[in-house]
Amino acid sequence: MADGRARVDAGEYARRVNAAVELLESGMPVADAARVLAERFGCSVRQARRYAERAASVGRSTIPEATTVFTVKLPAALVARVRQRASESGSTISALVTQALTEFLARGHGKRPRR
Template sequence: VGSRCGAAEFACRVNAAVELLDAGAPAAEAARMLADRFDCSQRQARRYVDRAAGGGRVVVAAEETVVFTVKLPAPLAIRVRERARESGGTLSALVTRALTEFLVRGQARPRLW
């Protein structure tokens, strides 16, 4: 208790919450069960339940992730955050998808320089 879990553990906990909710457990009971199962606070367990209720299952990235900091114009950063919020996904997932699509499209075209 007291330390952050990694992405894989977070996914495991949220997905466990999804299973409990899908089985008909009330949110409060699901949080109590998660707190016991994962030895975390009921407050944190409730966050997993809320995430499960609002976003469903979490998919774990097969690849290791790293922090990659970039500077963007403020209006663009605002638009990207808004899009991530609207999609119900994370900022990292949105940027990963966008950059992957951009790079794939770039490989399909010959370079002009």
């Protein structure tokens, strides 16, 4: 960001919203929760209020699972098909491959021992 502050990642955002949910569930007003969150997370009261308002309107956020880069070599034609499918579905390549591998492994295809 232009002022030197960086955005938090999705996991940290979810943790902050969930902290706001806990404060609001304890009966704390949004304005007071924002001040507590700002102090706890070292962010502005304005940003903390956004967390509290999100918590009030949506509730708990799911903390996303950590991801890692996984590089594989694939035939160029297959890569082109994956890119095309992701584009057509409005998805990312990562999301498409995650879904495909999850479904593949759920069917038990990954359980055969190597020889």
